[in-house]
Amino acid sequence: MANRVTLFEPPPLDATRAPIENVLDLTPVVDIGPDVFTNTRPLWHPPGARGIYGGAAIAQSLAAAMRTVPTDFAVHSMHCYFVLAGDSEIPILYHVERVRDGRSFITRTVQARQRGRPIFTTTMSFSKANSGGEKTLQHAASMPDIALPKEPTPGSRRTFDQTGGGPFESKKAGITNRASSNAEDKKVRRFLRARGKISETGGHQANLSALAYITDSFFIGTVTRVHDIPRFTSPQELERALNALKNPSDLDDEDIARALKELKEEEALELRRRLEGALSKVTAEKNKADRKEVGMMVSLDHSIYFHNQWAFRADEWMLTEMESPWAGEGRGLVLQKIWSKDGVLIATCTQEGVVRLKQDEKPRSKI
Template identity: 80%
Template sequence: MAKRVTIFDPQPPDHSKAIIENVLDLTPVVDLGPDVFTNTRPLWHPPGARGIYGGAAIAQSLAAAMRTVPADFAVHSMHCYFVLAGDSEIPILYHVERVRDGRSFGTRTVQARQRGRPIFTTTLSFSRVGSGGDKTVEHAVPIPDVALPEEAEPGTLRALSNAGGGPFESRKAGILNRNSPNPEDKKVRRFIRARGHISDEGGYQAHLSALAYITDSYFIGTISRVHDIPRFSSPAELEKLLKALKNPSDLDDEDITRALKELKEEETSELRRRLEGALNKATNGHKEKDHKAVGMMVSLDHSIYFHNPWAFRADEWMLTEMESPWAGEGRGLALQKIWSKDGLLIATCTQEGVVRLKQEKPPLSKI
C-alpha cells in the first residue's frame, strides 16, 4: 500500500490564487477538534536538509493560529522551536491552543505533530488594530539604498526563465563589506517576493503567511556566507543530495531545478574564490592552514517580529538584509530585517542554528 503524504486527497490547485497560497493551504480535521488542521498538499524537503523546509511549518502554524483570532487582530510576534526534523512523506497535524483572549492582545500556541510526536512548536501574540492609541512612539531603520530588480520584458527569454511555478522568487542584491576580514561586519542582501498575485480572498493573512514562509530561506546559511564557507563541498555533492530527495512535493519541478541551479552557481563561485585565494597564498609562500567545510547546518529556533502587518504585499519585491553578530560552540546566530517595496520596515527576524564544520575528530555529541 502506497504511503499517504496528506491525510485527505488534495484538491486540484486553485489557479485564482498565488502558488504560495496553494502550497500553504490547510484543511481542518474536524474529527480531532475545532482547532486542528493539516497540510492540504505535500511538503518540500530541500536537498541536504534533515527534514522538510522549515518555512512551511512556520507559515502553516501561523495560518492555523490566525484562523482562531478575530479579524481585527494581527500577529506581532512569533517564537518558534524546531524540535524534530519533519518527514515529507508523513502528514502534519497542527494543534492550536487558545491560551488567552484579551481586549488588546491574544496568545496562541501551535504544535505541529507527526506520528503523535511534536516536531515544531510556536507561541504567537496578536494585537488589536489601533489598541496603541492615537499617540505612539515611532521609529524604524531606513531601507538601504539598493535599486529594485529590473523586470524582464514579456516574451523574452529571461521572462520565460523566470516564469516558473515555485512559491517565491529571489534575486541577489550584494553583500555589504564583502571583503572585510570580520564576518560580523558583512550583510547579505536579497530581494524576495511571492510568485504571482496573492488573491484578495486570501486577505492580509495570506501575505503574512507568505512572508513567514520566505523568512526561513537562506537564513541560517548567513553564517557560512559571512565566513565564505560553501554550504556544499562541490556541485557534485549537491547533485547527489538532489537525487536523494524522498518527496520533492507538488512544487513545480522546473522551478526547483532553477533554484538549485542558482545555488550551484553560487557554490561554484565560492569554490572558485577559495581556490584563487589558496593559489595566491601559495604564490606568496603561505599555506592554507585551516580549510573549512560545513558538516551540519540546521535551524534550532526562529523568531519573527511583524511590525506593519497590514502595510505590505508579499507578492511585491521586498528587500531582506541578513547578518550574524555571533557564532561559536557549534552554533550561530543570524539576524534579518525585511523592508517592503515602499521602504517600510515590515519584519525583524532572528534565528539560531547548529553550524558544525567537518572535523578530523568526531564531535563529542550528536543531535
C-alpha cells in the same frame, strides 16, 4: 494511511489564488478536534536538508492560529522552536491552543505533530488594529538605498501553473563589507516576493502567512555565507543533495536546476580561488588543513516580529538584510530586517541554529 503524504486527497489547485496560498493551504480535521488542521498538499524537502522546509511549518502554524482569531487582529510576534526534522512523506497535524483572548491582545500556541510527536512548536501574540491610541511613539530602521529589481519584459516572466513554479522568487542585492575580515561586519541582502498575486479573499492573513514562509529562506545559511564557506564543496555533494530531494511540490525541475546551477557556479569560483597558488605539495597540504567545510547546519529557533501588518503585500518586492553578530560553540545567530518596496520596515527576525564544521580526521595509530 500508510505512506500517505497528506491525510486527505489534495483538491485541484485554485487558479484564483497565488501559488503560495495553495502551498500553505490547510484542511480542518474535525474528527480530532475543532482547532486541529493538516497540510492540504505535500510539503517541500529542500536538497541536502534534514527535513521539510522550515518556513512551511512556521507559515502553516500561523495560518492555523489565524483561523481561531478575529480578522481585526493581526500577529505581531511569533516565537518558534524546531524540535524534530519534519518528514515530507507523512501528514502533519497542527494543534492550536487558545491560551488567552483579551480586548487588545490574543495569545495562541500551535504544536505541529507527526506520528504523535511534536516536530515544531510556536507561541504567537496578536494585537487588535488601531489599539495603540491616537498618540504613539514611532521610529523604524531605514531601508538601504537600493533600486528595486527590474521587471521582465511582457511575456518573458514564467507564470505559475499546475505543472510547477516556486511559490516565491528572489534576486541577490549584494553583500556589504564583503572584503572585511570580520564576519560580523557583513550584511547579506536579497529581494524576495511571492509569485503571482495574492487573492483578495486571502486578505492580510494570506500576506502574513506568505511573509512568514519567506523569512526562513537563506536565513541560517548567512552564518557560513559571511565566512565565505560554501554549502557544498564538490559536484558530488550537490548530486547527493539532489538525489535526496523529496516531494518537491514547491519547486519544479527548472527551478531546482537553476538553483543548483547558480550554486555550482558560485562554488566553482570559490574552489578555483582556493586551488590557485597550490603549486607544491606543501601548499596543497596547507590549503587542505585550512579549508573549512560545513558538517551540519540546522535551525533551532526562529522569531518574527511583525510591524505594520496591513502596510505591505508579500507579492511585491521586499528587501531582506541579514547579518550574523555571533557564532560559536557549534551554533550561529542571524538577525534579519525586511522592508516593503515602499521602504516600510515590516518585520524583524532572529534565528539561531546548529552550525558545525567537518572535523579533521585524527591521525591513525601505526600500531
